[in-house]
Amino acid sequence: MLSAYRVASGRLEKMAPGEALDEAVWIDLWRPLPAQVAAVQALGLLVPKREDMEEIELSSRLYHEGGYDFMTVVLPGVTPDGEQVSGPVCFILGPARMVTVRFHAPRPFETFPPRAEKTPVGCGGPDRLFLGLVDEVVGRLADHLETAGHGLDEVTRTATDARAALRGPLLEAALARVGMEGERISRVRLALLTIQRMLGFHALQLGDSKQDHTMKAMLKGLNRDVQALEVHADFLSARVGLATDTTLGMINLSQNATVRIVSVVAVLFLPPTLIASVYGMNFQFMPELAEAWGYPVALVLMFASAAGTWAYFKWRGWL
Known part of the structure; x- marks a missing residue:
């Protein structure tokens, strides 16, 4: 699927299918077909394949080629089947446009276009669109961490409830919830790590001469947000271990109570x-x-x- 956007009246406007891509300031490729890839490559850039985007080497994820910056990060999202996964997303940034290539659906790519002009840097160019989209991604990652925190709160309340301690299925469900929230946190932690590397690479490629005061402040603010979220993700990871130990301890106590009753009956x-x-x-x-x-x-x-x-x-x- 190919979605192209132009800037009209200071806002991001989606172009109709079939329009020429010369005016597009942002082209979003989601599970693109060969014809769509060829249409984008006709603009003078090489669209990376999925295998290239999944390479773990830093040189394969962050590089400059043909006047474009290629920056690949790993973001949480959903597959067409509704499965929660972490997958690579490539940001291709040039002087005239930004191209994004992805094979899953991170939520920010749906929520950002209607509000692109509301970001601190606006949507007047590809660099500003890039920073606005990254800001939307970071905000979404913060929402994931908040959801994980609420989930761990519920697990702790369930595990420490004296009545729940006598009901095995509730504790088993709580343990499964801990695993789910731990997986969510690990996906966010990986995304934050790759975003931090991408922002550092972008700052080096952009240079001081091309940055105005607003974009400098936005870039610094994004770096601070990413660092703060990394600390919060580490804190939640520690809470996952504590919640797991608490739940397993309550399960053991519940099982010990049952075994004690059986033992007493046998002794009687x-x-x-x-x-x-x-x-x-x-x-x-x-x-x-x-x-x-x-x-x-x-x-x-x-x-x-x-x-x-x-x-x-x-x-x-x-x-």
């Missing part, structure tokens, strides 16, 4: 079982078996032994 029935076993032996000389009072006495002994065991456990505080 042990003395009566011993008495029944004695009178179940096949010896020829057992005088009590021939007496009329033998059977009720055996029953009383079994009951008394169980009651005595229970009273002893209660006195020792084991129940």
